[in-house]
Amino acid sequence: MSRLQVVSGKGGTGKTTVAAALALALATEGKRTLLVEVEGRQGIAQLFETEALPYEERKIAVAPGGGEVFALAIDPELALLDYLQMFYKLGGAGRALKKLGAIDFATTVAPGLRDVLLTGKACEAVRRKTKQNKYAYDYVVMDAPPTGRITRFLNVNDEVAGLAKIGPIHNQAQAVMRVLKSPETAVHLVTLLEEMPVQETSDGIAELQAANLPVGRLIVNMVRPALLDDAELTLAQGGVPRAAIAKSLSAAGLGGARRGGNAERLVTPLLGQAAEYAERHELERGQRAVLADSGLPLHELPLLTEGMDLAGLYRLAKELRKQGI
Numbered sequence: 001m002s003r004l005q006v007v008s009g010k011g012g013t014g015k016t017t018v019a020a021a022l023a024l025a026l027a028t029e030g031k032r033t034l035l036v037e038v039e040g041r042q043g044i045a046q047l048f049e050t051e052a053l054p055y056e057e058r059k060i061a062v063a064p065g066g067g068e069v070f071a072l073a074i075d076p077e078l079a080l081l082d083y084l085q086m087f088y089k090l091g092g093a094g095r096a097l098k099k100l101g102a103i104d105f106a107t108t109v110a111p112g113l114r115d116v117l118l119t120g121k122a123c124e125a126v127r128r129k130t131k132q133n134k135y136a137y138d139y140v141v142m143d144a145p146p147t148g149r150i151t152r153f154l155n156v157n158d159e160v161a162g163l164a165k166i167g168p169i170h171n172q173a174q175a176v177m178r179v180l181k182s183p184e185t186a187v188h189l190v191t192l193l194e195e196m197p198v199q200e201t202s203d204g205i206a207e208l209q210a211a212n213l214p215v216g217r218l219i220v221n222m223v224r225p226a227l228l229d230d231a232e233l234t235l236a237q238g239g240v241p242r243a244a245i246a247k248s249l250s251a252a253g254l255g256g257a258r259r260g261g262n263a264e265r266l267v268t269p270l271l272g273q274a275a276e277y278a279e280r281h282e283l284e285r286g287q288r289a290v291l292a293d294s295g296l297p298l299h300e301l302p303l304l305t306e307g308m309d310l311a312g313l314y315r316l317a318k319e320l321r322k323q324g325i
Helices: 015-026 043-047 076-088 092-099 102-109 111-127 147-154 168-180 195-210 230-239 242-251 262-292 310-322
Strands: 004-009 032-037 058-062 068-073 139-143 185-191 215-223 298-302
Touching: 004 015, 004 111, 004 147, 004 195, 004 215, 015 032, 015 043, 015 139, 015 185, 015 215, 015 310, 032 043, 032 111, 043 068, 076 111, 111 139, 111 147, 111 168, 147 185, 147 195, 185 195, 195 215, 195 262, 215 262, 262 298, 298 310
Parallel strands: 004 139, 004 185, 032 068, 032 139, 185 215, 215 298
Antiparallel strands: 058 068
């Protein structure tokens, strides 16, 4: 299993939820996982029902078997200060630059530099070792930008080409790319069984592969339970006479058998719902086929009808472990 797990997906597919569940799943049985946020939305803190994350690695959960999940919300400005201190030993001068607004200016006008800082911090955590020469974290999970921006975000080598041909920034970008394009990294894409998310996922796969970035798994989120089997779907699409349905409803105590009774009035809305379900089922079947054509491992997570909370997050993590992640 790759040590850097990058999770992306179209907005609204629940990529942050999947990233958090993945971090819990990977931390099972005593492992240590770092969950990294790069978009400044504090989505991780909300999911784990904790206060806003500072720019430091903080333990936020314990996984089954005693594993630990740490989280880090990367601030580009503070990451740049770290970078300046690491390579240029600026110390107080770096803090002075922040007060003058130079740090904010640099990360705003040079988005390539911003991406180097964000990805570089995650890659540093992947490579970091303890005094015992063991990795500080068994896995690092990044809640990354959406699919439409993920290739550009990860392909920092191209982003910094216009910033620096040589020097520390160039060398840092090269070091980051060595991690991102190696077997140490896997980019997972989260989608729904809907046309637009699936199309964006297909486009994202093609872009990542063209950039030689390692695509990992496809995770279909919020999958509705199957209510009818194939035979029942056929009946739902018009295979049962209205009179027979009304008779069955009456037998179940849902209205009298007389013409115009409650049972007969229920037939039309029931058939409408059944037809709607059958249509959606057929759409989802087609979208599954599109995803399967990618040849990538495909996983599905259920729709939690009671809403997402910490218990739901652990449930999704358990589901990922059952599916071999």
